[in-house]
Amino acid sequence: MGDAAPETAEERPRFTIEREDTSAAQAEMEENLEESIRVIETFTKRFLDHIGAHVDEVQEGVFRVRFDGEYAQMFKRDHLIMFDPEVYSKVEDQQAELVTPASPLFRKMMTVAESIGPLTVLRTRRATPYTLYHFHVRLEGMNYEWESLVTVAIDDDGDIASDAPPVDELVRRIEAGEYELVKDTTALPDHERHVPEISLERAPHYLKQQIGAKLDELTGAVEAGLRKTHERIHSYYEQMRDEVRNEEIRLRRRIGEINSRIWYVEDNIRLMKLEKEREVLSKELNEAKTKTHKVLEHLEMEENERLAKESERAEPQVKLTLVAATRILGI
Known part of the structure; x- marks a missing residue:
């Protein structure tokens, strides 16, 4: 079989690199930021x-x-x-x-709003009554931290108000005069006369659904961080356990060496010395076993306590602060 003919420049395969168009994703990010x-x-x-x-x-x-x-x-x-x-x-x-x-x-505004948060009441045409609850949300745990102002719309039956416009659209409509201002001074602690109880009770539940992706991020970050912390603690205590066991291993090895030598010793005096040494080492080994057992028990207890404390410290923190509400009524 003859050698294959060399490829010419025209015959060589050509490779091209196509760059992904990220302009749409970038535009969406900019729109979300705005x-x-x-x-x-x-x-x-x-x-x-x-x-x-x-x-x-x-x-x-x-x-x-x-x-x-x-x-x-x-x-x-x-x-x-x-x-x-x-x-x-x-x-x-x-x-x-x-x-x-x-x-x-x-943050200072959130502290003040938590105690005096306003309830604004608006009216508009063709509106099924619902309430917009404005929450300050803070999530933190391990190395994760996120906070934002989040709004959830709940109807008077305690369900998501599907026909509620996004907050920025609502603001645009208010500025365009599509809503009539009824009241803008009612404090949230006095909400009972204006907001159905079931609506307010269900708001945090739906809010958590709305920020579900962020809650998943928080959980994932905490679990990953806690796993690394547990591995580090376990590695530290495992090293200490190995050091404790080393003395027992050394004594066992020395006794084994003596047992091997005894087989070949013919001199009685030398034999008696080896047997005496073995007896002393065996006693030390028994004492080392008892000590090792106690120390290992203590280390295990100490490790479990540290792991429990780290788990408690790493517990995800979800703080929801209701800072204001907007009540939408029909005319």
Whole structure:
């Protein structure tokens, strides 16, 4: 059989690399970020207006917030805030603050809102009554941390209000005058006269369904972190157990060596010395066994206690704070 003819340049296979088009995914991420910024900005401005804070736009996208009365004591100082990360990156003032669910101002707002959270009542045409519950959600455990402002819409039967528009769409409709403001001063502790009890009771349940993916992330992070911690602790105690067993192993090995030598010793004096040494080592071995057993029991107990403490410390923390609600009624 002759040699195959060499490939020409035209005959050689050509390989091309196709790059995946990520423009759609990037556009979706940017859209989600913009929506999140709008929700936080709308909530913050409504909250500040509700407590009578003075908000002045000192330049495009940058707001100075001043507090009066009791709120001046709560918030300590004036705040220079913004909501857009791009705007924030251009502001050189060291007191400038980007408002996010993790920012100091927003957390302080959550603390205040938890005690005075407003219930806004609106009316609109062709609306089946439902309530929007606005929660501040914080998830943490091991190295995982996530917090956000999340809204869940519940009808008066305690089910998800399927016809409720997204929060940003609701805000747009309110600004367009499609909703009539009925009441905007009712505190959440006085909600009973305005919100069906079953609706409020079921809200946290549906909220957890809504953030299910984040809860799964939290659980996965905690389990993975806890697994590594348990492996590290177990490895440490296993090393200590090996060190404890080493003395017993050394004595057994030495006794075995003596037993082997006794077979070949003919001199009685030498034989007696070896047997005496074996007797002493056997006694030490019995003592070592007892000591090893006690030490191993103690190490096992200590290890189990540490594992239990680490498991307790790693327990996922889910904090849901109801900070406001919006009641939608039909006309």
